[in-house]
Amino acid sequence: MTQPSAGHETPETPPSFIPSGASRRSARHAAPAETAHDRAPGAFPTGASVPPSFSPAAASPSPARAARRTSRSVGTSVPAAHEAAPLAATSAMPAIATRPAIQQTHAGNGAAAAAATTRRRRRGPAHRGLTILLVIVLVAAFGAFSLWGWVNGQLVRQNMLTGASNTPAQTWLLLGSDERDAGDGTGIDDGTVGFRTDTILVLTKPKSGNSSLISIPRDSLVDVNGKKMKINAAAAAAGYPALVGQIEKITGLNVDHVAVIRFGGLQNVVDALGGVELCYDRTVNDVKSNLNWQAGCHVADGATALAFSRMRYSDPKGDFGRAERQRQVIAAITKKAASGDTLTNFGKVQSLMKAGLGSLTVDEKSNAWNLAQMALAFKDASGDKGVTGTVYWTNADYRAAGVGSSVLLDDARNAQLFTELGAGTHAPGTVGSL
Numbered sequence: 001m002t003q004p005s006a007g008h009e010t011p012e013t014p015p016s017f018i019p020s021g022a023s024r025r026s027a028r029h030a031a032p033a034e035t036a037h038d039r040a041p042g043a044f045p046t047g048a049s050v051p052p053s054f055s056p057a058a059a060s061p062s063p064a065r066a067a068r069r070t071s072r073s074v075g076t077s078v079p080a081a082h083e084a085a086p087l088a089a090t091s092a093m094p095a096i097a098t099r100p101a102i103q104q105t106h107a108g109n110g111a112a113a114a115a116a117t118t119r120r121r122r123r124g125p126a127h128r129g130l131t132i133l134l135v136i137v138l139v140a141a142f143g144a145f146s147l148w149g150w151v152n153g154q155l156v157r158q159n160m161l162t163g164a165s166n167t168p169a170q171t172w173l174l175l176g177s178d179e180r181d182a183g184d185g186t187g188i189d190d191g192t193v194g195f196r197t198d199t200i201l202v203l204t205k206p207k208s209g210n211s212s213l214i215s216i217p218r219d220s221l222v223d224v225n226g227k228k229m230k231i232n233a234a235a236a237a238a239g240y241p242a243l244v245g246q247i248e249k250i251t252g253l254n255v256d257h258v259a260v261i262r263f264g265g266l267q268n269v270v271d272a273l274g275g276v277e278l279c280y281d282r283t284v285n286d287v288k289s290n291l292n293w294q295a296g297c298h299v300a301d302g303a304t305a306l307a308f309s310r311m312r313y314s315d316p317k318g319d320f321g322r323a324e325r326q327r328q329v330i331a332a333i334t335k336k337a338a339s340g341d342t343l344t345n346f347g348k349v350q351s352l353m354k355a356g357l358g359s360l361t362v363d364e365k366s367n368a369w370n371l372a373q374m375a376l377a378f379k380d381a382s383g384d385k386g387v388t389g390t391v392y393w394t395n396a397d398y399r400a401a402g403v404g405s406s407v408l409l410d411d412a413r414n415a416q417l418f419t420e421l422g423a424g425t426h427a428p429g430t431v432g433s434l
Contacts (some may be wrong), residue, residue, distance in 0.1 A: 005219040012143075036087075062105040151357065160240035160258040160363040167254045169422040172374050173247055176200040176309075176326070196232045197243065198310070199261070199326050202251055202418075203377055209424015211380040212387035212394065214417075215323035216430070220391075221398060221406035223364040250391065250409065251418040257370050258363040261298055265359020267302035269333060273342065275299040276332035280325065286314040289305050305329055319407075322391055328363045331382040337378060387421060390432035 018404070037238035167411055176199025200216040217233035224242050235243040244255050270276055279297040286292075300308060309329045317319035342348055360370070391414050398408040410433075420426040 002269070018273050036341045046159060059275045060185065074263035101139050138393045148368045151353070151371070154353075154357040155366065155368075156258075156361045157364050157366065158208065158240065158361050160244055161255065162241050162245050162248060164248055165247075167252075167422060168258070169204050169206040169253060170373070170377070171205075171251070171253045171255050171257075171422075172203040172377070173244060173255045173329075173375075174203055175199060175243075175258065175260045175268070176263060177235075177260050184257065188195060195236050197235050198232050200231065200247070201327070201330075202253075203381060204418070204421050204422030205373075205377040205380070206252065206422055210387050210426065210428050212384065212426065213327060213378065213381040214388070214421070215327060215390040216247070216392070217319050217390065217407045219405065219407045220250075220317055220393075220409055221400055221403065228403050230403060230406060232420075245424075250411075250414055252415055253418055253422050257374065259366070259371070259374065261356075262359045263306055263310070265355065266329070266333075267306045268355035269302070269307040269352065270300070270329075272348065272355040273333065273336050274348070275301050276329070276336050278303060278305065278325075279335045280308070280334060282315075284311065284314045286311045288313050320390065320396075327368075327382075327388060330378070334375065334378055335383060338375075385428045387426050387428055387431060389430045392417065393431050396433075397409060423434045 005429060016416040111116055111185065123199050157237050173198045177197050187384040187394070196218070198218045200218060202214045202216065204214075205211045216231065220231040222229060222231045222234060224234050224238050227237075229237060231243070231246055234246055239259075240258065244258060248255055277297065278296055279302045282293075282296050283295045284291050286307070289307045291307035291314070293304075293308070298304075309326045310322065311325070312322040315325075317324070319339065336342060337352060342352070392410040393407050395408040396412045398406045400406050417426070417431060
């Protein structure tokens with residue numbers, strides 16, 4: 001701000017820094033004081049915006065008036081707009097009286113306003129964030145509830161359980177079934193026409209400890225209602241409860257739930273996922289399963305994955321090698337189905353669920369929650385801390401009259417194995433006869 005002084009303009013330099021031989025008080029008296037008439041309505045007096053030590057003054061105030069103003073300025077923080085206006089016409093306030101009052105008043109009000117603004121700014125985004133989060137949770141809950149109802153409505157249920165007493169661990173029986181004519185390379189010697197449960201997996205999740213996934217050979221010899229047969233024919237011969245009863249006899253565990261998937265469904269699930277990566281260290285051209293495979297790892301489509309899981313005649317391990325590849329296929333499906341790329345792709349999830357549920361039959365007590373638990377248990381069993389493998393046997397080529405080559409199981413070792421698996425005390429790794 002420039003002010004006229006002695007007939008010429010002064011530079012825009014605070015008066016206290018103007019080089020001059022005169023005293024500071026003389027410099028202040030050289031400039032005319034601002035009056036109430038000169039100031040625009042509602043504007044702060046000059047003393048309110050310019051530090052009092054630099055304010056021009058017309059004359060020294062009387063001691064009484066100065067004392068009165070000093071008492072009012074220091075004792076009460078009265079706004080300068082009300083206090084300084086009537087006084088500026090006659091004199092400027094002494095610097096020692098007004099500077100603390102002005103600084104205290106504006107600093108206090110400014111700090112309070114800034115704090116209030118900060119609180120409002122901080123509170124606004126937080127409240128909006130909580131609102132958005134609440135909406136997301138409600139939408140997710142509604143979606144989950146709707147999905148739950150939809151899945152339950154799609155499930156095909158069948159009486160399969162035996163009603164045996166519960167055991168502490170949760171146990172699922174997973175079956176791969178196919179309807180076929182005899183003589184198609186399934187190893188059936190009795191010429192029976194109908195479906196066979198060629199894939200038999202026992203999934204166990206103890207209350208604590210490691211989950212397990214154990215294969216039972218399809219050619220295992222069992223006795224169903226006094227008749228010897230291979231275990232893969234038990235369901236077709238006497239119903240699913242008969243097969244479940246045989247599994248409970250072998251394992252000593254109560255089967256809580258059963259899931260049967262048709263082999264055609266496996267092909268549809270893999271195709272819905274866009275293929276899965278499978279590995280096999282042999283080159284195969286198997287006519288019976290239609291598997292053409294170059295040694296190594298490849299992304300297999302549904303038809304190839306199905307042939308991969310069924311081939312056994314070109315495998316030196318026979319049915320035991322096939323059981324290993326079946327576990328590999330299911331593990332690959334589970335891994336890809338649970339991946340972020342799949343779960344964030346709504347179209348793929350929808351196709352996957354339709355393909356899976358369209359080929360699935362479950363027991364009379366199963367629901368969407370049981371299937372979710374089964375998937376989590378399967379993922380645990382297939383991980384580094386899981387237990388996988390097959391049951392123990394004493395003879396892999398036992399010849400039973402009217403049955404043909406069968407697998408004779410080791411009942412004592414299997415009882416011990418499943419006791420540990422049910423209790424969760426078995427160490428991670430691979431088990432069973434190889």
